[in-house]
Amino acid sequence: MSSPSRTAAFPPCPEDPCTMLDRIESPVREHAAGSLDPLFSPAAIAVLGASADPLKIGGRPIKFLKAHGYAGTILPVNPRGGEVQGLPALRSVGELPWGVDHAVVALPASAVLDAAQxxxxxxxxxxxxxxxxxxxxxxxxxxxxxxxxxxxxxSGMRIIGPNCMGVMNFRVGLIASFAFMVDLGLPRLGRTALVSQSGAFGGQALVMARRRGLPLGAWVTTGNECDVEMADCLAHFARDDETDVIMGYMEGCRSPDRLVHALALARERGKRVVMVKAGSSDVGRAAAQSHTGALAGNDRVFDSLFRQYGVHRADSIESFFDAAYAAGSGKRIVDGRVGVFTVSGGVGVLMADVAEQEGLDMAPLPQPAQDELRAMLPLAAVRNPVDGTAQIWSDMELFRRFLRTMLREGRYEAVVFFLTAMPYSPPLQQPLAEIFADLRREFPEPAMVLSMLAPQALQDQLADQGYLLIEDASRAIRALSALRALSRPSPGPADLASLPRVPRFPALEAANEHAAKEILARVGIPVLPERAVADLDAACAAASELDYPVALKVLSQDIVHKSEAGGVALDIADEAALREAWAAMRARVAQAAPRARIEGMLVAPMAPPGVEMILGVQRDPVFGPVVMVGMGGIYAELLDDVSLRIAPVDPEGAMNMVRELKAFPLLDGARGRPRADLDALVRAIVRLSVFAHQHADRIESIDINPFRVFEAGRGAAALDAVLLTREPEDGGRA
Structure with a gap:
């Protein structure tokens, strides 16, 4: 077997018709359109199609604005003039004062364009x-x-909709919506904003927020997004000093640059973003695209984007609300150290199981603390979960001292108290209110969750003191897990200064493996010093030059999977074996792919042993080129162990991609294996990503499989490659 020193990259040649690029354009670019402040904080609001009937779509916004304390000027517009719900009506838009901040349009579709003009x-x-x-x-x-x-x-006029349920800013009493759910009552006022592409979901979310005690400061549905997109609203709330948490219900994305900018801005300003992204299945993606008209894209790419910018992706509506609710506490969970107090041993076990599934640390109390608790209540389980048993309800002063000791000695980042329905007992309500008020004052740092059934007045009192109230104990643990995820630092955008220079090719064609490798080698991705040959004598000469043993592969743009067509022969030891392999391969390929155009054969030295990876690029319909790394060779599709990033990727991002793989221990020297050359793998990922980013308008896909990574310090090499190009789109994003 040949040594690693035989691997080499083709250097950029002076005669290459390519340009070295010194500057990489950042994918994080701010959208230049105007501010959304007039939408959310208008000094005056006009209602076109205003109705005196508060039950009609044109009447509800006026009713809601008056009922919820909007202090600005309300300007009903109705061609009949007169009075609308006690306000003087204007007969036309032309009678409006110049420069009104916000106009609500409740007109038939056929009248909207003229009204907008x-x-x-x-x-x-x-x-x-x-x-x-x-x-x-x-x-x-x-x-x-x-x-x-x-x-x-x-015109520069910002338009939200059409086909939307409107905008609400609860802080200023702005209810520019016809949602009847407003009549059911509004959520508590808070520092969380909710953005939904779906009006139906937005309406349901408004009710759910009120019922679950989730405080909201603003609410918006974006509808068909003819101008203002979900990403624009995310960016608006990222800038808003009165918003700490942003909830988003997303089905698709029209403008990836706007979305990336919005998430980068939220990360930069320390906003916590919780997202539900519909369309993870093929059926779901098709339904989402049909519903919103926006492309759903590859769901894994959204996952990768969310991880990169610290967005917590919820997997259900229930967890969406729980995660946002926990995020709104403002607490941080860094190490995942969680304590559980319960009056039911069985529920404590259940909570411990969920905590382990979520990767939280149910660290036991220190032994002196355990001894102290056991001295107070001999029948209690005092390790963690701590079970006070039903006996603890008989002495509320003991209850106080028991919990105080647990909080003082456990030093937990978060504690869940499971209290069953006992808080409904009238004699317990006042003592519980006093005890938990005292505990919150003495221990202000940890996140505290009360999992209990209790009268609404007691719940409101405890919520005002900073407790999270989640009835289901398992949900409480998962909410803390989400809070931990939101507390972790995220990588953020690529460090453009750390990216290498790569050539930009004015023409980009790769008819076969050898042509693809030549291009990749000039980009700086290592390949073996192989030879493309047209006949057997040339193959023998190439093998003698490269030194046996060698590999022989068919070259054909019509044969992508050469092994399946019998187009690969390995470990050819000498010239006689090469001549025999040549003849046998020609016969196999002719039988397997009789119509394939054979351009020649490829002779290459046998590569040293190593870990076989796959590197790739795929053009996503939303985000453009996406870089992939995973286990390669025959395991690429079988194991489906891959990590993705939107190009370009910096070295830190590339290493994070590698570490995300389940098979990372194979690269890192698990079970006595030699550690792989991770630096070489990272360099290849970075260079591939920059190349793909700079040629986004012309690359459809790149498949380097296998990309073999040798022992640490000995490099790596692309052993096979396919590069598929596409025609550039005029004036559009590739």
Whole structure:
């Protein structure tokens, strides 16, 4: 077997028609459109299609604005004039004062374009369009929506919708919505904003937030997104000093640059983002695209993006609300050290099981603390979970001392108290309120969750003191796990200064493996010093030059999977074996792929042993080139152990990708194996990502499989490669 010293990369040649790039454009770019402040904090709001009937779509916003304390000017617009719900009505948009901040449009779709133009002519800064009948109904509606989008671009007037349920800013009493759910009551006022692409989900979420005690400061549904997109709202709340937590319900993404910028801004400003992303299945993606008109993209790419920017992705509506609720506490869980107090041993066991599944640390109390608790209550289980048993309810002073000792000595980052339904007992309610008020004052740092059934007045009192109230004990543990995930630092955008220079090719074609490797080698990805040959004599000469043993592979742009077509022969020891392998391979390939165009054969030295990986690039319909690393060779599809990132990737990001793999221990020297050359693997990932980013308009996919990583310090090499190109799109993102 040949030594690693035989691996080499083709250096950039002076005659190569390529340009070395000194500057990589950042994918984190701010969208230049105007502020959303007029939407969320208007000094005056007009309602077009205003109705005197507070039950109609044009009447509800006026009713809600008046009922919830909006202090700005409300300007009903109705062609009949007169009075609307006690307010003087204007007959047309032309009668509006110049430069009104926000106009709500509750008109038939056929009247929206004229109304929007009139608003733009009158200097209106922002519009919310309730009206349906646009892109969601067919080509004619899509054409009207395109004209609405153009008007927004040309005038600078921001438009949310059409086909949306509106905007709410509870801090200023702005209820620019027709959602009847408002009549059911609003959530507690808080520092969490909710953004939804779905109006139906947004309406349900409003009710759920109130019922679950989740405080909200703002709420918005984006509908068809003719102008203002979900990403724009995320960025708005990332800048908002009165918002700490951002909840997002996403089905698809129209503008990846806006989304990346919004998440980067939220990360930079320390905002906690909790997201539900629908469309993880093929059926779900198709449904999401049909619903929103936005591309759903590869779900794994969204996962990767969310990890990169510290977004917590919830896997259910229930966990979505629990995670946001916990995030709103402002507490941090870094090490995952959690204590559990219960009056039921069985539930304590269940909570311990969930904590282990979530990777939380149920560290036992120190032995002196255990001894102290056991002296107070001999029948208690005092390790962690701590079970006070039902006996503890008989002495509330003992209850106080017991919990105080656990909190003082356990030094937990978070504690869950499972109290069953006992707080419904009238004699216990006042003592419980006093005890937990005292504990919160004495121990302000840890996150504290009360898992209990209790009267609403007691729940409200304890919530005001900073306790999280989650009835289900398992959900309480999972909420703390989500809080831990949100407390961890995230990598953020690539460090552009650390990225290498790579050549940019004015023409990019790779008809076969050898051509693909030549391009990759010039980018700086190591390959073996192989030879492409047209006949057997040339193959023998190449093998003598490279030194036996060698590998022989068919070259054909029509044969991607050479092994399956019989187009690979390994460990060819001498010339006689090479001649025999040549003849046998020609016969196998002719039988397996009779119509394939054979361009020649590839002769290469046998590579040293190592760990076989796969490196790749795939063009995502939303985010463009996405880089992949995973276990390669025959295990690539079988194990499905891969990590993805949107290109480009810096060295730290590439190492994080490698560490995310379940098979990382194989690279890191598990069970006495030699440690692989991780530096060489990281360099290859980075260079591949920069190359893909710079040629995003022309690369469809790159598949380097296997990419063999040798022992530490001995490098790596691409043993096979396929590069598929595409025609650039004029004026569009590749």
């Amino acid at each position: 009139a608003c733009a002519d009158r200097g209106v800064k922002a519009m919310t369009v309730f009206s349906a009948g646009f892109a969601e109904v067919g080509p004619e509606g899509a054409a009207m929506q395109a004209r609405l989008s153009a008007l927004a671009r040309e």
